[in-house]
Amino acid sequence: MWLYQFFYQPGEWARGIYQVMENWAVRIGMGIQWIQLIDMIIVAIILIAFIFLDVMFLTWLERKVAGHIQVRHGPMRTGPHGIIQPVADAIKLLFKEPMALPGVDNLIYLISPLMMFVGAMLIYIVIPFSPGWVVAPMDYGLLFAFAASGLSSFFVMAGGWSSNNKWSLLGGMRAAAMTLSYEVPLILAAIGVALVSGGLSLVGIVESQAGMWNIIRQPLAAVLFLVASLAEMNRGPFDLAEAEQELVAGYLTEYSGMRFAMYYLGEYTHLLAGAALFTTLFLGGWQGPLLPPILWFLIKIHVMVFVYMWIRWTYPRIRIDHLMAFNWKFVLPLALINLGVTGLVLVL
């Protein structure tokens, strides 16, 4: 019974637990705001634990996917099929010396990886994991996700810039240029979905997809969103910000030790958030038959993560001027046409 409610009525389940906590607080004479604070801290810990564990798993998954696509095994030695590889990586990075070139702007150099990670984590605040399981069911959740995502890209640029290295600077500038230009079709594609669903609230968007997912109602927007989010998240074939063959490692060149790890984790956090956004906007979020909503959601976002990885290891990286031309001359007009047609159909 308890388990059934946990899986199939997660909203009621969470509210029940909160009620119990509140009753207990009233009995021992604690203020309501303190119990709300404790509640928020618990939710934050669960969310951060989920993000860290999942991102650790994703770094392993990326290597395995890359390996199998390139007809090799990927990590095999640490644990069964190399599943403990992320732990080994973390230990290695912890023991590395954090270095900085002379002439580095230390303040920006230090806070950039942290802020990039924070920006990527902020997106999870508005993502509905299951009915009733969303940290902040904001009316403007979609806008919040874009605000947080753009913020994390700014700190990619700031990090590349503060490293006092030409490759880093070029990588950072490319990241900023890509974010600025691909954010336009990204938001336009999402607005198409918002029009169909009649609101910017992510919970509302998921609920409006009962019966028919938005990928059927907005197929063009889904493709454009996928392409633009690849660029927004700095993933191949659009990972020009860290193109190895031209820029050593782009904005990451001078980073080492835990600061590098922060950037790296931030990138995968962003990837998972992007997959979750795509799932929420186009794949019906938690909705699905039989299985509990939370499982559906997790399955869908990991399928999307796999698709992102598949794309990265299948297509070669394209040139930066081609990337810009592709955006302004192809993706953006298509997004505008999609938005116009959606509006027209809705009005008629």
Place this chain on the structure above:
Amino acid sequence: MDGLFYQISFWVLAVITVLSALMVTTMQNLTRGVIFLVFFFLGIGGLYFLMQAEFLALVQVVVYAGAVAVLFAFVIMLTPRVAEREIKQSLNLGAGFILAALFLALVLSLLLGQPWPELAAPGAGTITLGQLGQALLGEYLLPFELVSVVLLVALVGAVVIAGRNAGRGERKS
């Protein structure tokens, strides 16, 4: 609304906003100035959130922190050697003092001359996105379209000015 956490959040955000605004104006290093500008925008956005103007707060973050600050940073990075140059503070203290005093007088007269509106109860004064859209594209259609045209003109002008020098050093295809 006036709970303890509201007060704490307000003061933290206020300190962040004021400190980063001070940093932006006094920093001699332009690059750091832009970073503090981002924190300033974020602080303002947080204050809007506290006042329950969620849409305004998010637009503030998307437009100012996400786009305007990036453009500033771009300009500074693309302009050779501006990034390393230290901006000298003006030593013209007399003129600065007079200007600051005038501005303070203006702000004070505005602040003290108006009655302070009470903050509306939660949910009462908020405008939905639909109402905002109706207002922009219905009642205020003409100003809205005028602003769009001005922006378009600026965009086309920038392309024309930049296009004059383009093609030099680029291979014609």
